[in-house]
Amino acid sequence: MPLNEIAASLYAWDLHDEGVDHALDVLASRAEVNSAYLVGLMHKEKRPLHARFYPHNPVRRYYTPEDSRAYWIPDPSKYGRIAPMTSDRDFLKGTDWLQVLIDGARARGMRTGCEVSHTVIDAALAREQFSDVLQRDVFGNIVGAFEAVEAQRALPCLNNPDVREYLVGLFTDLASNYDIDYVQTCLVMFGAGRDDGGTHAFGPSSWQQLLSVATGGCFCNACGDKARAEGLDWNAIVDEVGHLARLSKRIGLEELHERQLLDEANYSESTLLIENDAFTAWLQFRKRSITELFATVKAALASTGRDVELRYNTYMASPERAGLDFKAAFQHVDSVRESDYSDQLGTPEGVATKRAKLMKCRRALREDQKLIAALGVRPNATPETLRGSVKAAVDSGCDGLSLGHYDGATMERLDAVREGLREWEGQERYWQVLAED
Numbered sequence: 001m002p003l004n005e006i007a008a009s010l011y012a013w014d015l016h017d018e019g020v021d022h023a024l025d026v027l028a029s030r031a032e033v034n035s036a037y038l039v040g041l042m043h044k045e046k047r048p049l050h051a052r053f054y055p056h057n058p059v060r061r062y063y064t065p066e067d068s069r070a071y072w073i074p075d076p077s078k079y080g081r082i083a084p085m086t087s088d089r090d091f092l093k094g095t096d097w098l099q100v101l102i103d104g105a106r107a108r109g110m111r112t113g114c115e116v117s118h119t120v121i122d123a124a125l126a127r128e129q130f131s132d133v134l135q136r137d138v139f140g141n142i143v144g145a146f147e148a149v150e151a152q153r154a155l156p157c158l159n160n161p162d163v164r165e166y167l168v169g170l171f172t173d174l175a176s177n178y179d180i181d182y183v184q185t186c187l188v189m190f191g192a193g194r195d196d197g198g199t200h201a202f203g204p205s206s207w208q209q210l211l212s213v214a215t216g217g218c219f220c221n222a223c224g225d226k227a228r229a230e231g232l233d234w235n236a237i238v239d240e241v242g243h244l245a246r247l248s249k250r251i252g253l254e255e256l257h258e259r260q261l262l263d264e265a266n267y268s269e270s271t272l273l274i275e276n277d278a279f280t281a282w283l284q285f286r287k288r289s290i291t292e293l294f295a296t297v298k299a300a301l302a303s304t305g306r307d308v309e310l311r312y313n314t315y316m317a318s319p320e321r322a323g324l325d326f327k328a329a330f331q332h333v334d335s336v337r338e339s340d341y342s343d344q345l346g347t348p349e350g351v352a353t354k355r356a357k358l359m360k361c362r363r364a365l366r367e368d369q370k371l372i373a374a375l376g377v378r379p380n381a382t383p384e385t386l387r388g389s390v391k392a393a394v395d396s397g398c399d400g401l402s403l404g405h406y407d408g409a410t411m412e413r414l415d416a417v418r419e420g421l422r423e424w425e426g427q428e429r430y431w432q433v434l435a436e437d
Contacts, residue, residue, distance in 0.1 A: 003393060003426040005111065005372065005400030006417070007035035007337075011042065012071040012087070012097035014407050017059035020104035023406060028108060030414040031377075031403060032421060036105045037113030037184060038098050039405075041070045041084060041120060041170065048408035050344070050379045055410050067122045072098035072114070075177055078169040081162045082130060085122055102179055113182040114174050118315065120166070120187065123154040133160040135191050135217035138242045143191035143217040155191055159289050160222040167293070168300045175301050175308040182309035183301070184337060189322035190286050191216035195248070207262075207269045213321045214244035214279065218286075227285055233278065237285075240278035286323035294332035309334040311372070314361070326364035335369060336361050337402050341376030343385040351388040358396035370399040375417060377409040383416035390420030 008027045027033035044067035048054055053061040070084035073096045087093045098114055105112045135143035135155040143155050156163040174183050193216030195209050227234045246255040273280050301308050312333045316322055340357045342350035362371050373393035375386055421427055
């Protein structure tokens with residue numbers, strides 16, 4: 001299949017600092033970009049993410065965004081108890097940055113989109129005003145994004161009715177009020193737990209990683225109510241998962257002894273699942289909850305009457321540990337952006353990792369669903385690995401590329417995308433009859 005869509009993400013501060021016209025002209029001329037999307041609801045994360053400083057920003061050396069702010073003008077009628085926060089920064093507030101990007105992209109004949117990123121509620125606000133909607137581990141503790149306790153983040157529970165209403169509001173707000181072709185999201189799902197590193201020289205084994213899921217979310221009241229409504233024995237789930245969480249964290253002398261035996265045994269993931277029916281039932285419950293959420297969002301987008309594509313942006317190496325089953329959930333998407341950035345390793349092995357992840361996604365998608373391969377045009381990626389990543393996308397039956405991210409890209413890496421498209425015949429114009437001399 002040809003790589004017809006070459007997408008690139010931009011942030012509101014990119015548009016302010018470099019100007020939408022300049023940024024889009026650079027992307028189009030150097031990397032064949034024909035689709036631009038705003039990271040419209042962005043989490044707290046130092047930018048650029050990997051480099052110490054921006055390579056081409058004329059205004060600032062780096063930027064530290066506010067937590068979970070929307071960079072469009074939200075429609076209040078779309079929201080209930082929870083509504084998106086907008087920026088308090090003087091140079092960003094009051095401007096509809098999504099519309100700025102749309103105007104620039106449409107003037108160039110580009111597709112446009114908006115991303116709802118990892119976290120959707122400011123963690124400090126959530127802890128203060130919405131603690132009842134936050135994910136809880138089996139011990140009752142608030143679960144943070146990526147299990148990064150030091151970041152003091154907080155994840156909303158995707159089974160909470162107020163959170164569901166908020167998420168539906170975000171997607172329908174964007175689809176109803178903006179001329180966009182797709183809404184993309186890499187929303188963090190259920191907390192996947194945090195493993196302790198295991199006892200082996202090469203890190204935790206697969207069963208230890210699975211065991212650590214018991215330390216994640218969610219065990220809030222909404223989850224308990226939903227599980228009981230489905231006929232599950234919630235008390236048995238809490239008891240069994242609690243025991244496994246204590247094993248994972250080595251809490252209690254009896255649990256410590258059992259964990260020591262397991263660490264020295266030929267234990268496996270399959271044994272863990274077979275032995276623990278309630279734990280397995282909980283994993284399946286989380287899977288059904290996430291799949292239901294995808295179906296709800298897809299239906300909400302359709303209800304707007306506009307043909308807006310739902311695009312999921314992967315973010316985990318093992319998404320099933322967060323409740324996401326590709327085969328089930330992807331029945332309710334139009335496209336998937338596989339956001340593997342292994343090209344940033346700068347090695348052929350990294351490109352092979354990307355290819356394998358793309359194959360995993362392609363296998364889960366129908367023929368009419370698009371697969372977009374992300375390219376890490378950032379530090380440590382080389383022109384060679386980026387060209388190799390274009391080949392991996394071609395080999396994996398992809399339908400497009402998506403550059404991550406413009407703010408940290410160098411011109412050399414952007415040029416490598418264009419060169420890779422030509423080298424590996426990634427677009428139909430390279431399949432044509434050659435003009436005679």
